[in-house]
Amino acid sequence: xxxxxxxxxxxxxxxxxxxxxxxxxxxxxxxxxxxxxxxxxxxxxxxxxxxxxxxxxxxxxxxxxxxxxxxxxxxxxxxxxxxxxxxxxxxxxxxxxxxxxxxxxxxxxxxxxxxxxxxxxxxxxxxxxxxxxxxxxxxxxxxxxxxxxxxxxxxxxxxxxxxxxxxxxxxxxxxxxxxxxxxxxxxxxxxxxxxxxxxxxxxxxxxxxxxxxxxxxxxxxxxxxxxxxxxxxxxxxxx
Numbered sequence: 001x002x003x004x005x006x007x008x009x010x011x012x013x014x015x016x017x018x019x020x021x022x023x024x025x026x027x028x029x030x031x032x033x034x035x036x037x038x039x040x041x042x043x044x045x046x047x048x049x050x051x052x053x054x055x056x057x058x059x060x061x062x063x064x065x066x067x068x069x070x071x072x073x074x075x076x077x078x079x080x081x082x083x084x085x086x087x088x089x090x091x092x093x094x095x096x097x098x099x100x101x102x103x104x105x106x107x108x109x110x111x112x113x114x115x116x117x118x119x120x121x122x123x124x125x126x127x128x129x130x131x132x133x134x135x136x137x138x139x140x141x142x143x144x145x146x147x148x149x150x151x152x153x154x155x156x157x158x159x160x161x162x163x164x165x166x167x168x169x170x171x172x173x174x175x176x177x178x179x180x181x182x183x184x185x186x187x188x189x190x191x192x193x194x195x196x197x198x199x200x201x202x203x204x205x206x207x208x209x210x211x212x213x214x215x216x217x218x219x220x221x222x223x224x225x226x227x228x229x230x231x232x233x234x235x236x237x238x239x
Contacts, residue, residue, distance in 0.1 A: 007218050008230035011198065015117055017172035019163055019190070020143075022123035022130045024182030025200045025224070026106050029125060029133070032099025036063035038092045043068055045088065049081060065089055066124060066156075073153045083151055090149075093129035098136050103202075105224035110142050113231055120145035120166035124156045124185070145169050158188035163195060182206055184213035200224065 023029040030038065042065045046052050051072065052060075059071040069089055073082050110119070119142055121130045127148030134143050147162035155161040167174060179190035182200045187210065190197040199220040201207035210220055221227060 004226050005230050005233065008226055009234055011196065012178065012230060013234065014176050015178045017118050017170050017177040018113065019120050019122045019166055019177060019179045019195065021181035021186050022121055022125050022133065025103060025180045027100040027102050027133055029093065029100045030096050031101035033092065033096035035065060039063055039065040039068055042085065042089065045085065046072060051076060051081070065092070070153055082153065086151060090126040090128060093126045094132055097129045097132040100133050102137060103224060105228050107137060109224050109228045110139055112228065114142040118170045119143050120147065120170060122162045122166050123148045125149060157185040160189045160192035163189050163193040167193065184209055187213050187215050
């Protein structure tokens with residue numbers, strides 16, 4: 001057994017509830033409907049509304065449409081425009097969901113683990129898009145609880161609101177739960193909710209961001225395979 005596998009087995013041994021981020025650990029949501037183009041189109045919509053001047057240069061050039069939406073929301077909160085743009089982004093995510101590429105080993109990990117733990121999705125994407133994606137993978141029965149972005153953008157992660165919703169719905173003890181995410185906002189929300197965290201870093205950029213946020217290196221993986229191996233090893237020990 002490798003040191004990594006032993007560490008993961010120790011981490012997941014008490015886990016009975018798993019909170020999954022969608023875009024990253026489960027799939028690449030915008031792999032077939034590029035996020036950078038969605039972000040550009042969102043900037044164009046904001047420009048047409050005459051509010052482009054409220055966006056920073058970083059927001060205008062980002063490949064993440066959520067950065068654009070959140071930036072405008074902070075300077076133009078609680079407006080009909082924000083509600084309209086959030087609905088527009090939801091439609092883009094719904095378009096992207098059937099074209100999304102599954103994260104390697106995610107499907108077998110989900111199917112294997114769901115027999116031993118209750119699952120919830122806690123995502124800053126639309127819950128509707130999350131539901132559509134897992135339906136395309138035949139995983140609907142694995143995720144009875146799905147919580148995503150609402151009209152109140154202040155409640156998006158790193159706010160722990162949707163994590164607490166999921167924990168309450170599942171009747172979960174936070175100490176026997178685990179958040180599986182790929183972003184500092186996932187880690188910060190988990191920390192606020194009192195939930196242990198495992199970071200999925202598919203590249204060096206993701207890893208550096210997680211480490212900078214305070215995630216210990218042993219609590220990160222660059223593939224879900226070691227998690228699947230650790231889980232299967234635990235099941236073999238119990239047999």
